[in-house]
Amino acid sequence: xxxxxxxxxxxxxxxxxxxxxxxxxxxxxxxxxxxxxxxxxxxxxxxxxxxxxxxxxxxxxxxxxxxxxxxxxxxxxxxxxxxxxxxxxxxxxxxxxxxxxx
Amino acid sequence: xxxxxxxxxxxxxxxxxxxxxxxxxxxxxxxxxxxxxxxxxxxxxxxxxxxxxxxxxxxxxxxxxxxxxxxxxxxxxxxxxxxxxxxxxxxxxxxxxxxxxxxxxxxxxxxxxxxxxxxxxxxxxxxxxxxxxxxxxxxxxxxxxxxxxxxxxxxxxxxxxxxxxxxxxxxxxxxxxxxxxxxxxxxxxxxxxxxxxxxxxxxxxxxxxxxxxxxxxxxxxxxxxxxxxxxxxxxxxxxxxxxxxxxxxxxxxxxxxxxxxxxxxxxxxxxxxxxxxxxxxxxxxxxxxxxxxxxxxxxxxxxxxxxxxxxxxxxxxxxxxxxxxxxxxxxxxxxxxxxxxxxxxxx
Amino acid sequence: xxxxxxxxxxxxxxxxxxxxxxxxxxxxxxxxxxxxxxxxxxxxxxxxxxxxxxxxxxxxxxxxxxxxxxxxxxxxxxxxxxxxxxxxxxxxxxxxxxxxxxxxxxxxxxxxxxxxxxxxxxxxxxxxxxxxxxxxxxxxxxxxxxxxxxxxxxxxxxxxxxxxxxxxxxx
Numbered sequence: 001x002x003x004x005x006x007x008x009x010x011x012x013x014x015x016x017x018x019x020x021x022x023x024x025x026x027x028x029x030x031x032x033x034x035x036x037x038x039x040x041x042x043x044x045x046x047x048x049x050x051x052x053x054x055x056x057x058x059x060x061x062x063x064x065x066x067x068x069x070x071x072x073x074x075x076x077x078x079x080x081x082x083x084x085x086x087x088x089x090x091x092x093x094x095x096x097x098x099x100x101x102x
Numbered sequence: 103x104x105x106x107x108x109x110x111x112x113x114x115x116x117x118x119x120x121x122x123x124x125x126x127x128x129x130x131x132x133x134x135x136x137x138x139x140x141x142x143x144x145x146x147x148x149x150x151x152x153x154x155x156x157x158x159x160x161x162x163x164x165x166x167x168x169x170x171x172x173x174x175x176x177x178x179x180x181x182x183x184x185x186x187x188x189x190x191x192x193x194x195x196x197x198x199x200x201x202x203x204x205x206x207x208x209x210x211x212x213x214x215x216x217x218x219x220x221x222x223x224x225x226x227x228x229x230x231x232x233x234x235x236x237x238x239x240x241x242x243x244x245x246x247x248x249x250x251x252x253x254x255x256x257x258x259x260x261x262x263x264x265x266x267x268x269x270x271x272x273x274x275x276x277x278x279x280x281x282x283x284x285x286x287x288x289x290x291x292x293x294x295x296x297x298x299x300x301x302x303x304x305x306x307x308x309x310x311x312x313x314x315x316x317x318x319x320x321x322x323x324x325x326x327x328x329x330x331x332x333x334x335x336x337x338x339x340x341x342x343x344x345x346x347x348x349x350x351x352x353x354x355x356x357x358x359x360x361x362x363x364x365x366x367x368x369x370x371x372x373x374x375x376x377x378x379x380x381x382x383x384x385x386x387x388x389x390x391x392x393x394x395x396x397x398x399x400x401x402x403x404x405x406x407x408x409x410x411x412x413x414x415x416x417x418x419x420x421x422x423x424x425x426x427x428x429x430x431x432x433x434x435x436x437x438x439x440x441x442x443x444x445x446x447x448x449x
Numbered sequence: 450x451x452x453x454x455x456x457x458x459x460x461x462x463x464x465x466x467x468x469x470x471x472x473x474x475x476x477x478x479x480x481x482x483x484x485x486x487x488x489x490x491x492x493x494x495x496x497x498x499x500x501x502x503x504x505x506x507x508x509x510x511x512x513x514x515x516x517x518x519x520x521x522x523x524x525x526x527x528x529x530x531x532x533x534x535x536x537x538x539x540x541x542x543x544x545x546x547x548x549x550x551x552x553x554x555x556x557x558x559x560x561x562x563x564x565x566x567x568x569x570x571x572x573x574x575x576x577x578x579x580x581x582x583x584x585x586x587x588x589x590x591x592x593x594x595x596x597x598x599x600x601x602x603x604x605x606x607x608x609x610x611x612x613x614x615x616x617x618x619x620x
Contacts, residue, residue, distance in 0.1 A: 178476075181476070181477075181480070223499065224583070225499045225500055225583065228500070228503040228504075228507065229503055231503075231507055232503050232506040232507045232510075232511060235506070235507055235510070235511025235512065235515075236506065236510065236511060238511075238515060239480075239483070239518075242515070242518055242522070245522075246476060246518075246522055254522065257522065258519070258522055258523070261515055261518065261519050261522075262519070264515070265512065265515055268512075285583055
């Protein structure tokens, strides 16, 4: 088998990112939307770590920690919003939240 | 003829030994728990099966195996069976990084010394932490998949409790890491060999419990909460939730939860022993008997676990949250700061 | 990293992620994502980054996902197909627009990846050890990136307060 190169990791990351993007567009459930964002963030993390290893520096890992922190903040606020919305409409379908449209 | 790598054979047999030792320890603990409960309540405890009731765990296992496997009709089949497996797996996995003896050649059987530890990682402490944090899923899933109100309440309680106490757990862990300056459990244990001479004549073992007593206490208390033992046994709380997350389980899947609870106790105690009580080192006593000293310390901690369960009443749920967030966490943060200042000052 | 391990973990990650967006039970989605994250942690170990791997499990799989699980259980979130209002059809124009965007993005990614030179990782153990050192990571975070670190902690604090305010019952 051919040795694993940086390209393998980047390709995997691209695939994961595309899956996350597709999830954002295809799903109609607020929780799954947030999960798709997490998939995308992880795809980016993988790129950072792989490139960092390729360059022989720890910077790639450091930015990964910052991304994780941001992901934690995003999840906390996002889920709080989901709870608040669910209290109003009893549904998780984004189509139901139309009050700001007019 | 292929040559057999003796180190590999040793490694595999080590894994098997640890695996079966943990299973046997769970059986022994079940017996001891019931005996100690008997003493605590001025009863005799199990005494019918075998001499002194010693075969009681065996009888329990046989009973559980031959029971009917029940599953609620509305349960989520996959998750319902995944939950106990997950619970038991995480309980066993965490023990892999714990060193329980010094490097040994097994009396000259091997060509080079092999450490008595399944896996020596340079981030071992964090691995323990990671596997512990995965353990919550078994209970939460059991609660959700059963599709029963008591189970769901047990699962919800468990997730909230685990998240709350994991913070204090991690903070007290961090103060040890600050002192030890390493993330490898083997290095941490090695640093606790030897004694200090207090005032020239009083020998004190170089254990971290004497350097960071507050961290040790918080770690132990948070460990009890993480393993869902009384007085923090909210996920199962018999008087409130029937049996909490495992209300709907029977037969072998119930046995797996049972096993997981006791193995978790052993693992949590083993981590405490390695971090604070010098692991397999005992001052003035030979190192090659390390596993014996390790077992002795483990036994003391496990006895305290059982003793606490039959002595203390359960907290109320809001008291539990209060205790975790308003007492344990602030104390552990202050303790971490003080420890860090001390390390800066004396190093 | 040995190739077959890479392919194993990569396959698990991709399949789990596909399943996350591919089915309608939010509970299963969350669990599959945890599986995907654990496989990613395996990939990080292969990249000589054990610290990131463990953090991935502690922070992502152990904390953030528990939060998701907690919310799904708390809301007893309905499956998507039975949720009221889920049957509203998507207008054709939006569908066409989305397809064009998707094709565009795939083309851009493929083009970018085709520009890459296929260089294998340096094999010397020294580079691996340099990347793997937790001490170096700590020094870099708390010395060179101290400002970013402090800003992140403020972000977390703001997010925490915001989450409490948002999720509180009586406004």
